[in-house]
Amino acid sequence: MEEKILKIKALKKVFGKNKVLKGIDFELAAGERVVVLGPSGSGKSTFLRCINRMEEPTSGEIYFHDTLITDKNIQKMRQDIGMVFQHFNLINNLTVMQNLTLAPVVLKLMKEEEAEKKARSLLRHIDLLDKAEAFPASLSGGQKQRIAIIRAMMMDPKVLLFDEPTSALDPESIGDVLSLIHEVADAGMTMMIVTHEMGFAREIASRVVFIDEGKIIEEGTPSEFFEHPKTPRVKEFLKKVL
């Protein structure tokens, strides 16, 4: 009965001789908030980036709403798969407003006035309406990331991928960004989050997935995962990070 947004089968990714992902099977249902945890170098970011083909998978299949993602259809699919990056990746030669409206207008999803109206209401929501005409260079990291999040929201994605959204931020901005992600989650957005913020992971996740050495080692609800980890690897990991 629950609708699967993503189905991933035997996903492998090799960089040169380095096997980063060694066969990942995974499904994501509508409304789920999956947090992907794991030590650095475990392949969790690569896993996320293979979903919207920021990295080309070496083998395996990824289905988005039962359609196999290929090189041919990925561009269209990406309109429904939003991504938020560790380094924000705002477009430097465009104002905040242009950053928000560029894709929906160029892709003819919205008229310009419509897009600007939506952008303004999102900006007002995150209290940055006064920055609409500013260029990214004048913004703080936290402001940039919150704008990057609403830029992804402009497309009304079916799923939002967060790739370490707070790893490049100072402690004070982290709170702002996390609370915005919480709001987006509360609005019912399906999301996958790669993060090192354990407290946040525990609060926001409906499911936790633990990856190590390119494989999913353990998954479960946050309370199962954090309070009753099954595998020794996760026990060891939690002992170090908590």
Next chain:
Amino acid sequence: MDNFFNEIVELFTTPQYIDSMLHGFALTMQIAFFAIIIGLVLGTIIALIDTAKKSKWMFLPKLICKIYTTIIRGTPMALQLFIMFFVIFAIRGFPQVIIAVLAFGFNSAAYVSEVIRSGIQSVDGGQTEAGLALGLSRFTIFRKIVAPQAIKNIIPALGNEIITVIKETAIVSMVGLYDLNMAAKDIGSGQNMASYIVPMFTAALFYLAVVYIITFVIKCIEKRLRRSDRRI
């Protein structure tokens, strides 16, 4: 000192001398202008091939571009000019000016391509990823995101390359073309003024004036482009 002033007057009032000077200047400008056009067009094409996404279709074009820029940048301009004149275009009656334009154009293209390539690659790849993740095409990303930022890095270096080409055309005198450099030497020679100082300094001033004007124009363009960097 009197003699010096007399020579200046002589150069600028003897129709034969001043005409030769202006003709030489016109030829220099002609060769430089068309060579720069060829350099910009060919250089841009090479840079786009060089920075294009790797694929099996792009392998051969990329390899050809690599070999081309390596050879051009690795050999002296004067030798390339000789090869063009005495090997490739050793055809009686073929217009010499065109050979010179091609020689300088092909040479400049290699340098222009490097300037443009590094300009494009200096735009942080994260912004391209952001564009891709939003579902934009590579073409749109190039046009709206990469190119506008690359141009800001490219313009100053391109200005340098234009100036270099203008000055480098002086070596066409080695294959007998009557450019500004050659004119100065000719007018100063024994059959004419029998003194090099005035014609050569005059030629230097001509070059300097052109380079100064181009530097000024480039500065103005840079200033305009930098407006989007303003921080509000």
